[in-house]
Amino acid sequence: MKEIHVSTIIETVARLCIEACYNIGDDVRILLEKAKRQELSPYGKNILDQLLQNLCIAHELGLPICQDTGMAVVFLEIGQDVHIVGGSLCEAVNEGVRRGYKEGYLRNSVLHPITRINTGDNTPAVIHAEIVSGDGLKIVVVPKGFGSENMSQLKMLKPSDGLDGIKQFILQTVIEAGGNPCPPIIVGVGIGGTMEKAAYMAKKALLRPAGQHNPEPLVAQLEEEMLQAINNTGIGPQGLGGTVTALAVHIETYPTHIAGLPVAVNIQCHAARHAEALL
Structure with a gap:
């Protein structure tokens, strides 16, 4: 049985939080470029050009794509032959989000739904876990803007x-x-x-x-x-x-x-x- 220490999970989640907020996938970029070519409205073309420029600037300068760096939604695919050691999986994910949002200078947007008091570190994350075959742990971090x-x-x-x-x-x-x-x-x-x-x-x-x-x-x-x-x-x-x-x-x-x-x-x-x- 494969063992994965929670320290590795914390480091990975922290890194993914920053990467997701700073960079857009090539799949989305390609569709935005296609949209710019197909858009018939001059205003629309200008906006799409600005969006593409913003993506380039964020990547080059190491800045968030958007000021709303979202609430962290984390999808986990946990291999049935994996053993998480050194602590709690969910606590590790939240610690990773906490560190990633601090180290990446990402906005803390999470608060109590009734008191509206901010938690101060963008936790807790929304965690979805699924048990799959194998001995791997797939982590997908989705910063979802509201x-x-x-x-x-x-x-x-x-x-x-x-x-x-x-x-x-x-x-x-x-x-x-x-x-x-x-x-x-x-x-x-x-x-x-x-x-x-x-x-x-x-x-x-x-x-x-x-x-x-x-x-x-x-x-x-x-x-x-x-x-x-x-x-x-x-x-x-x-x-x-x-x-x-x-x-x-x-x-x-x-x-x-x-x-x-x-x-x-x-x-x-x-x-x-x-x-x-x-x-």
Whole structure:
């Protein structure tokens, strides 16, 4: 059985927090460059050019892409043959977030939901853990800003609402969001399961390489159809009008109960930040 000491986890999470906030993935950058070429609005083209310049400046100067460095969402895939030693896994993750946000000079945005008193170190993180085969530990850190998170929605549709109801809900969520989530956005959608499963899938869908379709043809077709419908809304970059409102739509599905049709939409801004490591 492979042993992983919590000190390694702390160091890794701290590093990933900084990397995710300072750098954007090539997948997102490529879609932003494509969007700039395709955008018909002069204002939209100018905004997309500024967004791309901002990404370059952040990378070159070692600065956060956005002042909202988010709430840390951490996805863990824990191999069943891994033994975590030296302490608590969850405590190690939170210590990594604590150190990463301090060392990276990242904004502390986490507070008590009722008293609104800041915790002072951006902890606790939101941790999702899944047991998988093997002897590795995969860590994905997602700093999720709330300009986009606040625009996300979940709805328990009736089975009779069917595919048309799903489409209408996704599109209406984006329309109601307007320019608030700093478009062009990436739209994560979870369909099926239970209430919390749908929300989890919608968030995890955002981790897929930007623009990569679901392997199921029916779902991939729905992703393409919804992307076109969203881009036909005219919301455009930063909500100032244009032909590129979304860079991608990622949909995940899961079997659900005969009496239900849960659908969750999790919106991500153009700064689709995440970083990962395999221990």
